[in-house]
Amino acid sequence: MNIKNVLLGIAIFLLTLFVGIYGINTLYGKEPMYDNYCKNILSSSTCIEEGGKWVNYSSNTEEVEPRYAKPIQAGIENGYCEIYYDKCNKEFNIAQEKYRVKVFFIALPLGIIIIALGAIFFGLESVGAGLMAGGVGIIIYGVSGYWQYTKDWIRFLISLAGLIIVIWLSYYANRKWGNKK
Secondary structure: OOHHHHHHHHHHHHHHHHHHHHHHHHHHOOOOOHHHHOOOOOOHHHHHHOOOEEEEHHHOOOOOOOOOOOOOOOOOOOEEEEOHHHHHHHHHHHHHHHHHHHHHHHHHHHHHHHHHHHHHOOOOHHHHHHHHHHHHHHHHHHHHHHHHHOOHHHHHHHHHHHHHHHHHHHHHHHHHHHHHO
16 A cells, blocks of 8 residues: 555545535535524514513523524623524524535435446546545535434435445446456
């Protein structure tokens, strides 16, 4: 094993991952941002006007502050507005799920295609291994965002299909490159 080939493989892996992820983001745009759906209400009076309930941190019995809580700044009240779930959080979650489904349906086949390219067409080990690792990374990127929205039986079928494809690719690539050696 040559250290140059290992480093080239790692470089190809990282660059394949970057090209895939940034290509998907270019195609579908950026992920929905929480702040675009839920405005940051920083005062109790505005919160009440908007139909929410102001919760002071000092009276908050939870040990962990909510994720939308902002650090205390001069002129800003010490608390948060409990309005988000009913009004904007649902919309944000729906937008997030739609985006992640799109990313999943492009990342999964793209990752499989890149793995197949690396396994079948590139006999040079550093290139093939780097591409295959990049394909795996793209699959992980696509699946990880969508996984929380799927049911167990869908996860099972996706995992089973992926396993079958990778095993088949392994046999095919080893037969192809094994016969040449």
